[in-house]
Amino acid sequence: MTEPDLSFLDPAAWRHLAPVAPLAAQRAPAAGLSAEALVAELERQNEVLRYSQAVAESTYERFETLFASVPLALMVLDSHDVVVQANAMAHRCFQPGERDRPLTALLPFVRAQDAPRVQAAFAQARNQGHSQAKEVVFAIGADGRITGDLHIARIEAPQDALPQFLCAVIDQGPLLAERQALQRSARALQQRNGQLHASQKRLAAVIDAALDAIVCVDQHQRITVFNPRAAALFQCHASDALGSRLERFLPDAAAVLAQARSGTREMMAQSASGQPLALEVSLSFERHAQGQTTTVFARDLTGRKKAEAERNELEAQLRESHKMQAVGTMAGGIAHDFNNILGAILGNVALAQADCAPDSPVLQSLLEIDKAGRRARDLVRQILTFSRNQPPQRSVLSLADMVHDTERLLRVTLPPAIGLQMQLQPGLPWVLADATQVGQALLNLCTNAIHAIGSGRGSIHVEAATVSADQHLIERLGLAPGDYVALSVRDTGPGMDAATLERIFEPFFTTKPVGQGTGLGLAVVHGVMRSHEGSVAVHSRPGQGSCFTLYFPVAPGSAQQAAAGPEPVAPALFPGNTSGNTPGSAPANASADMPSRTPGLAESVPRRQPHVMYVDDDPALVFLVQRLLRRRGYAVSGYSDPRQARAALRAAPQDYDLLVTDYNMPGFCGVDLVREARSIRPELPVALTSGHVTAEIEQAALAEGARALIHKPDDVQALCATVQGLLAGNDPGAPAI
Numbered sequence: 121m122t123e124p125d126l127s128f129l130d131p132a133a134w135r136h137l138a139p140v141a142p143l144a145a146q147r148a149p150a151a152g153l154s155a156e157a158l159v160a161e162l163e164r165q166n167e168v169l170r171y172s173q174a175v176a177e178s179t180y181e182r183f184e185t186l187f188a189s190v191p192l193a194l195m196v197l198d199s200h201d202v203v204v205q206a207n208a209m210a211h212r213c214f215q216p217g218e219r220d221r222p223l224t225a226l227l228p229f230v231r232a233q234d235a236p237r238v239q240a241a242f243a244q245a246r247n248q249g250h251s252q253a254k255e256v257v258f259a260i261g262a263d264g265r266i267t268g269d270l271h272i273a274r275i276e277a278p279q280d281a282l283p284q285f286l287c288a289v290i291d292q293g294p295l296l297a298e299r300q301a302l303q304r305s306a307r308a309l310q311q312r313n314g315q316l317h318a319s320q321k322r323l324a325a326v327i328d329a330a331l332d333a334i335v336c337v338d339q340h341q342r343i344t345v346f347n348p349r350a351a352a353l354f355q356c357h358a359s360d361a362l363g364s365r366l367e368r369f370l371p372d373a374a375a376v377l378a379q380a381r382s383g384t385r386e387m388m389a390q391s392a393s394g395q396p397l398a399l400e401v402s403l404s405f406e407r408h409a410q411g412q413t414t415t416v417f418a419r420d421l422t423g424r425k426k427a428e429a430e431r432n433e434l435e436a437q438l439r440e441s442h443k444m445q446a447v448g449t450m451a452g453g454i455a456h457d458f459n460n461i462l463g464a465i466l467g468n469v470a471l472a473q474a475d476c477a478p479d480s481p482v483l484q485s486l487l488e489i490d491k492a493g494r495r496a497r498d499l500v501r502q503i504l505t506f507s508r509n510q511p512p513q514r515s516v517l518s519l520a521d522m523v524h525d526t527e528r529l530l531r532v533t534l535p536p537a538i539g540l541q542m543q544l545q546p547g548l549p550w551v552l553a554d555a556t557q558v559g560q561a562l563l564n565l566c567t568n569a570i571h572a573i574g575s576g577r578g579s580i581h582v583e584a585a586t587v588s589a590d591q592h593l594i595e596r597l598g599l600a601p602g603d604y605v606a607l608s609v610r611d612t613g614p615g616m617d618a619a620t621l622e623r624i625f626e627p628f629f630t631t632k633p634v635g636q637g638t639g640l641g642l643a644v645v646h647g648v649m650r651s652h653e654g655s656v657a658v659h660s661r662p663g664q665g666s667c668f669t670l671y672f673p674v675a676p677g678s679a680q681q682a683a684a685g686p687e688p689v690a691p692a693l694f695p696g697n698t699s700g701n702t703p704g705s706a707p708a709n710a711s712a713d714m715p716s717r718t719p720g721l722a723e724s725v726p727r728r729q730p731h732v733m734y735v736d737d738d739p740a741l742v743f744l745v746q747r748l749l750r751r752r753g754y755a756v757s758g759y760s761d762p763r764q765a766r767a768a769l770r771a772a773p774q775d776y777d778l779l780v781t782d783y784n785m786p787g788f789c790g791v792d793l794v795r796e797a798r799s800i801r802p803e804l805p806v807a808l809t810s811g812h813v814t815a816e817i818e819q820a821a822l823a824e825g826a827r828a829l830i831h832k833p834d835d836v837q838a839l840c841a842t843v844q845g846l847l848a849g850n851d852p853g854a855p856a857i
Contacts, residue, residue: 193268193289196275199246199282201225213266213289220261226287231257231265238270245272245285255292268292333418339411341366341377353420356392366416368392376403377414386421398422430595436622443626458500459811459832464740466493471747500811514552514652516675519584519605520544522555526562527582538570539579548584551605552675553652561648565609565668568642572613572666581610586674593671597655603674604654610667616660624658645670729755730847735765735781735793736809745780745839752840762788766796773801778846780830783810783817791817794824805846 187194187205193213195206206214206223214223221228230238234256244251253270260266268291275284327334327345333353336345346361354361354369366373370389382403389397402417469490476483527542534540562582569580587606589599616624625646645668649656653673660666732754734745742758749756757776759765762785769776779797783790794806807828808821821829827849828842 229258460738467744545585551672569611578612604671737785
């Protein structure tokens with residue numbers, strides 16, 4: 121918007137409005153004129169005067185019309201700020217409503233902070249003839265305001281007259297809004313430019329710090345961006361790569377870029393030295409006025425492929441572990457039920473043997489049944505060892521001594537065509553192990569080696585040495601850092617292929633003919649090493665034999681123990697077990713043989729029979745224990761329902777001298793029955809039986825006040841001796857049966 125022409129405010133433009141002097145004053149009558157000539161001259165002068173007056177009046181009317189119709193707020197002020205005259209535009213701007221302040225003076229409308237500038241502008245106009253004040257704010261009405269430029273011009277007047285000023289107010293609201301909008305736009309543009317610059321810097325920082333190689337090429341496939349990761353990947357400095365073609369590093373880039381398809385793909389690349397690289401490449405295309413820019417994101421697949429291989433190996437180990445755990449859980453459940461059956465068989469065989477005469481022909485059959493039952497019991501113990509339901513009895517011992525003990529057993533049964541060689545490192549450190557389980561594991565490995573060699577000639581090498589678990593062993597076998605005794609069994613058999621190696625530790629998996637193997641040998645070895653916090657490693661190839669290595673953790677302080685020998689491990693006693701025996705063990709004075717039935721023994725004791733409550737969910741075991749203990753002179757109440765047993769104990773708590781309960785019963789836990797029995801009668805001795813005793817069961821039984829823990833199936837003598845010991849500890853007057 122252009123500023124209006126204010127030239128009419130110039131006082132020089134008003135000079136023609138001054139009254140025209142009479143011609144008589146301009147030219148005196150000529151002397152000597154006649155009267156008629158003088159009158160005529162006066163009339164001519166009057167005509168000129170009237171004409172000048174008419175012209176002046178016409179000019180004044182035009183000025184008034186112009187003053188009133190100019191689209192600006194115009195007003196004439198005297199030196200006292202009194203508005204002498206104002207046009208309609210001024211009245212509309214400064215007095216828009218009837219109730220608003222009338223336009224009688226200008227300064228009352230001026231904002232307080234702008235008043236000094238306006239007064240200074242009037243003083244300047246009085247001295248110099250004109251002045252102006254920019255962006256003066258005028259308060260209009262209650263809430264209105266006008267922001268405009270005030271132009272002031274002094275009106276020429278006689279010297280003795282008061283000066284007057286012609287003022288014009290030009291509303292700068294639209295111009296000011298436009299100016300402010302331009303200023304805001306400029307600030308916004310400046311801010312956007314700053315943001316763009318910061319974004320470009322961030323983008324450059326991201327590209328430089330990216331873990332992937334980022335390469336940008338133009339429409340001619342010339343490299344324009346080459347970040348540090350790309351320089352490291354392709355072994356080329358950025359200054360050397362910029363400007364070169366993409367085919368220098370991606371030979372197949374032309375064919376891929378010709379498809380112009382985004383996505384991820386694997387490509388073969390090469391470094392600046394020509395070394396091949398396997399990459400995962402992602403492409404991004406951007407079209408613009410200058411052509412097309414293609415961004416290549418490349419990632420080295422070496423680390424990923426290695427991680428995938430390790431993950432696949434770990435997943436296979438996890439699946440194998442889950443499978444072994446599931447099979448172990450199933451085996452533990454089967455063994456629990458089988459334990460009850462074996463207990464009934466062995467117990468009834470013992471009773472039958474006691475009932476038979478020494479020369480009875482049935483006795484030999486009973487001995488064979490007892491022998492087969494004990495073999496079955498050992499097999500169940502192997503299954504429990506595999507399933508980890510039976511904890512090992514670990515103690516500090518010498519692995520070399522155990523190997524030599526197994527060696528003596530092996531040499532007796534070793535075929536003549538197979539040689540056995542031992543190579544043990546002198547001064548092997550002690551290990552914390554179960555001698556029976558370690559011997560069983562070593563025997564199983566050597567037996568498998570003998571079967572693998574078969575009828576041909578071969579040899580078995582048993583070696584033992586101290587090793588430290590390196591990172592490879594820790595990752596491959598899951599060992600904890602530390603020292604181990606590595607026990608290896610190596611044979612010269614036919615070896616195994618990869619498919620067989622994947623299944624060798626599966627329970628009941630065997631490569632032997634039907635009827636020649638149970639498939640539990642290596643499964644037991646695996647369970648033994650797992651329970652000993654060790655591991656087993658296998659190395660075998662077809663035609664090169666097999667090598668099994670067992671890793672046993674070295675016992676703390678094994679150097680001193682190797683010199684002084686291991687200290688005996690004291691048995692753990694339950695509270696109230698005054699017999700001095702471990703839970704479930706027979707007292708020292710217990711008879712080793714089953715005594716014959718003694719009729720009338722209970723009547724010879726001058727007191728009532730000790731009353732035993734026996735609880736088991738298997739009725740056959742309940743019946744067996746009743747017969748066994750009654751023959752020993754005890755009164756026995758047997759229950760196959762623990763709830764009935766609880767009710768009977770609650771009804772007559774003083775009638776019972778001992779409670780023996782099974783741990784695992786359908787819908788009921790033996791520990792709960794122990795707890796309730798102790799609440800009913802705190803001094804009542806309680807024993808807990810289980811076919812697979814774990815540390816958790818032992819701790820729970822101990823916490824609830826059980827005095828003994830009996831393993832099933834156990835010898836009849838051990839069961840009776842435990843009952844006798846508990847009763848004797850509870851009542852000193854109880855008979856020794």
